[in-house]
Structures are given as structure tokens and as C-alpha cells.
Amino acid sequence: MTPLNEMRMTVDSRSVNESYVRVAVSAFAAQLDPTVEEISDLKTALSEAVTNCIVHAYADRVGRINIHTQLFETGLVRVRIRDRGCGIPDVKQALEPLWSSVGGERAGLGFAVMESFCDKVRVRSTYGRGTSVTLEKQIQGREHNKSAA
């Protein structure tokens, strides 16, 4: 399936960029005429993935985060968030709700939230080299919701 449109962006892993990425990706995805609800879901999931790059992947330095967004004719949005940080030694464990490698106020719910607010979440990671998280969300759109109502 070839995308209708694509957008690539790279940001420094600074926490101030969390909101910037949310706004940029949701503005791009607006072409699919999503509902407010659908955009909020995407923003929440994306925020988790980007925050993980900042907090975990590049815990003690500033690195680059690549965000690749693809829009498809079917209404599918696919966002891939990639870092070249520390990687995840055990992905299965990392995906478990409430599991967190750091203490403090991280709840260990980032992946659970991504899974709850998206249709599909894929995680690939190489320990010591980096992680890529792919989120997929099917947009039904406002037209669909109007005619369904």
C-alpha cells in the first residue's frame, strides 16, 4: 500500500518538544478529516512514544528522535517513532502494564496507553542501538460519524 502523503521530522530529545510533535503530527493528519476524539487518541499515544525516547532512550544525553508519519487512502495513519538510544533488553517485559525500569513517577503504563488508544502498536528494539515504535490508527473521519449518527 503506497501512502497518500508522508511527513518526516527530526527533533532533539528535549521535553519541550513533546507538545510540538503532538501538534505537528496531528496537523498533518488533519487531511484525513479525523474527529476530535480520533486526534486526541493519536496525540496521547504519540506523546507516550516520544516521552519514552526522552526519558529512557536518551536518559543522560540529548539525541535525535525521528518521526515518520504516513497517511493512507483507507484512512489509516501510521506513525513510526525511532531513536538511536539505549534500546530495550527485553521487549516483552517492557510491554507489560505497570512495568517500568525507572522509579519516581513513571507509572509503567506508556505502552498500555499506546495499545489502548491505537489499533496497532509494534515495537522493535536492539539493545544498545535503539528502538522503533510504530503506531497505527484507523481514522473513520467526521463524514463517517455524521452519516452514522
Added chain:
Amino acid sequence: MPPDIILTPISVTALLRGEIDHHSASGMRKAIDDALNKHKPPLLRLDFSQVTFIDSSAIGLVMGRYRLARELGSRVQVVNLNERYYRLMRLAGLEKLARLTLKEQRLNA
């Protein structure tokens, strides 16, 4: 944006504003904890009516305040959640720690 802190003799209410993510949560945390430590109220109320976005950082924010409040002997209420925020809090089982209430439904909406 730091929360407004509203005091009564029996409660501290933190009126949270704007987006709650990992970036903004730390400032909010400090403002609430300062008020809690200073006043040690019977009740801490976290008001989400002016919040425009949350991710799991808001769960951490509520959980952390719950822990401190418990040490100080304060109860915690989380009020004016919308359906989405409520769903996120439930994902974390926060309803077992604090009283969660949704935004008042408008009668003629």
C-alpha cells in the same frame, strides 16, 4: 502552566491548567506538594476542568500526590474529569486510591 491553588479551612484545591505531559508535570507537582506540605489539609482536590491534554504523566502526577497526601493524612479527590481522562485513570486503577468524578453533565445539553 502552574496550577491555581485554592484554600479553604478543610481543603487544598489545585486547579490544573493546560496540557499535562512529562514536560509540564514537574512544575505542577512542585506547586501542589508545596501547598500540601504547608497546609496539611484533610482534603486534597485535583481539578481537571481546565486541562486540555493528558498522557500517562498525569497518572504519575495523581499517584505521587496520593502518596504524599496519605503520609500527611489527607484524602484525595480527582474532579471534573472528562470521559477520556477518566478512561486513562481507570487504566491505572486510580479509582482504588482516590475518588474520581466526571464533569457535571449539563442537563439540557
